[in-house]
Amino acid sequence: MSRKPRNRSIGWGYFQLLIRIITIAVICWLIFNYVFLITRCHGQGMFPAVKDGDLCVIFRNGISTMLRQKLSQDDVIAYKVDGRRYFGRVIAAAGDIVMLGDSVTVNGTPQSNEILFPTEAGGKLDYPYEVPEGTVFVMGDYRTNTVDSRDFGPIPLEDVEGKVITLLRRRGI
Secondary structure: OOHHHHHHHHHHHHHHHHHHHHHHHHHHHHHHHHOEEEEEOOOOOOOOOOOOOOEEEEEEHHHHHHOOOOOOOOOEEEEEEOOEEEEEEEEEEOOOEEEEOOOEEEOOEEEOOOOOOOOOOOOOOOOOEEOOOOEEEEEOOOOOOOOOHHHHOOEEHHHEEEEEEEEEOOOOO
């Protein structure tokens, strides 16, 4: 084989490799911008489930809706209020009746959720509280050191960024 055709085939091989790398990069960019979100958790509102500094992998809400997956009780979600991201646990969905006192009850059923911290009503809502359509009632696990639906009111589904599907612990790295 002469030198020119060999150089041309090597150049063509590099070109194909470059096209494949660009294609993979575009696919990864699309996946991590429209399907998943990886973000760092700030604060101790969800301690001990999610700790300050953990990386959370979030399945975006738009994709969940498209796949007809609904948020359910005990899902840990990321949501935004006034442009700031918070993490919390879904306690109740639309139509549920939430009662806060010494403990949390939803539709008359006590919710323990293995929470170690006492729950106080606080905030601006009157209890018993019926969660309106198109919203969820969210609370942090570290109930005495968090802001959540007790302070913000119910969270509209449009403000829910998505469901936390896994954590990457970063403490000590």
